[in-house]
Amino acid sequence: MDPTLLKAEFPILHQDINGHPLVYLDNAATTQKPRVVLEAIRKYYEWDNANVHRGVHTLGSRATDAYEGAREKVARFLNAASAREIVFTRGTTTALNLVAAGYARTVLREGDEVVITQAEHHANLIPWQQAVKATGATLKFIPLQPDGTIELADVEKTVTERTKIVAIAYASNVLGTIHPIAEIAKIAHRNGAVIVVDGAQSTPHKRVDVRALDVDFYAFSGHKMCGPTGIGALYGKAQLLERMEPFEFGGEMIDFVELYDSTWKEIPWKFEGGTPIIAGAVGLAAAIDFLEQVGLEEIDVHERKLTRYALERLSSIDGLKIYGPRENRVGLVTFNLGDVHPHDVATVLDTYGIAVRAGHHCCQPLMRWLEVSATARASFYLYNTEQDVDRLADALVKTKEFFG
Numbered sequence: 001m002d003p004t005l006l007k008a009e010f011p012i013l014h015q016d017i018n019g020h021p022l023v024y025l026d027n028a029a030t031t032q033k034p035r036v037v038l039e040a041i042r043k044y045y046e047w048d049n050a051n052v053h054r055g056v057h058t059l060g061s062r063a064t065d066a067y068e069g070a071r072e073k074v075a076r077f078l079n080a081a082s083a084r085e086i087v088f089t090r091g092t093t094t095a096l097n098l099v100a101a102g103y104a105r106t107v108l109r110e111g112d113e114v115v116i117t118q119a120e121h122h123a124n125l126i127p128w129q130q131a132v133k134a135t136g137a138t139l140k141f142i143p144l145q146p147d148g149t150i151e152l153a154d155v156e157k158t159v160t161e162r163t164k165i166v167a168i169a170y171a172s173n174v175l176g177t178i179h180p181i182a183e184i185a186k187i188a189h190r191n192g193a194v195i196v197v198d199g200a201q202s203t204p205h206k207r208v209d210v211r212a213l214d215v216d217f218y219a220f221s222g223h224k225m226c227g228p229t230g231i232g233a234l235y236g237k238a239q240l241l242e243r244m245e246p247f248e249f250g251g252e253m254i255d256f257v258e259l260y261d262s263t264w265k266e267i268p269w270k271f272e273g274g275t276p277i278i279a280g281a282v283g284l285a286a287a288i289d290f291l292e293q294v295g296l297e298e299i300d301v302h303e304r305k306l307t308r309y310a311l312e313r314l315s316s317i318d319g320l321k322i323y324g325p326r327e328n329r330v331g332l333v334t335f336n337l338g339d340v341h342p343h344d345v346a347t348v349l350d351t352y353g354i355a356v357r358a359g360h361h362c363c364q365p366l367m368r369w370l371e372v373s374a375t376a377r378a379s380f381y382l383y384n385t386e387q388d389v390d391r392l393a394d395a396l397v398k399t400k401e402f403f404g
Contacts, residue, residue: 070285088276104164173200174366176330250273253273357377358375
């Protein structure tokens with residue numbers, strides 16, 4: 001893959017910000033969209049726009065084929081056993097909330113345990129907080145090593161026969177840590193627990209095989225992988241999805257309605273109440289095609305190389321502190337520049353046309369563990385280059401000089 005050639009496919013990247021060519025390094029928050037995705041969404045609205053599953057007219061049939069075809073594509077992309085195991089959602093947050101509400105609250109009892117880490121995004125923390133409060137279960141945390149990684153020995157100690165759910169991110173959106181999901185899944189299953197994986201930061205960057213990992217639930221968002229906002233998916237093993245209750249009611253999730261009772265459709269449709277995110281699914285399918293044409297393995301190699309280069313360049317800046325492990329991480333670098341507040345760092349970088357994220361990154365417990373209030377984060381994707389990193393490093397040196 002050639003990131004310079006790929007960049008040409010993303011119209012938004014070809015603009016000046018504050019008189020400088022844009023360097024977009026906020027990909028962990030959201031990625032930009034290639035022309036093929038924008039065109040797929042435009043074509044759907046111009047030619048196929050109709051509600052799905054309900055009409056027998058031509059537009060309805062074409063829209064239904066596109067929507068269900070996207071589900072099949074997601075299933076193949078994750079290597080799910082069946083498209084019935086793919087539920088379309090608004091994104092990772094909705095998918096995790098669906099598991100916490102539809103599965104956790106039905107299986108958890110007083111004395112049971114839900115195991116997570118302190119490094120989780122709020123979307124993979126708060127739903128479990130609410131689930132244990134509602135059921136009398138207990139929330140437990142796998143301890144973090146000084147670099148933010150976890151040891152399997154600590155997983156073994158934390159997960160017990162009382163553990164019913166292990167919920168963990170495949171990759172941290174702050175530290176870049178890649179967790180050994182397949183090994184954690186084995187530990188969870190050996191203790192009779194299910195494993196729920198937040199795949200928001202892993203799915204865009206590496207090949208994911210849910211059956212090889214043997215995960216029970218896996219959630220991801222389309223907008224972090226060149227797709228549109230407002231669309232994502234939950235993978236769940238069929239037997240688990242069938243046990244779950246929906247938490248949105250109405251529309252196409254209904255099978256039969258009486259005055260005092262109703263029944264639901266089969267999986268996955270019983271979880272997709274109302275008019276679904278049809279155009280989003282079309283855009284997500286186009287994004288998957290684009291990523292597979294580039295190659296997930298090639299994206300992974302490119303980002304690892306770029307991250308190593310960024311770690312080397314940024315480490316040479318006096319007073320800049322980098323968080324997270326130096327090896328086995330996804331394409332992001334989280335840092336602080338001396339005593340300069342991350343928001344001030346990001347503001348100055350923006351004057352040079354460089355977009356980075358600053359704040360607590362929806363990980364306030366992790367910030368407290370790091371003993372900081374906030375950090376800055378540069379995150380990379382397939383269209384970023386070493387020249388982008390050089391511009392970031394040079395701008396950080398000027399930022400340091402600006403603040404004395």
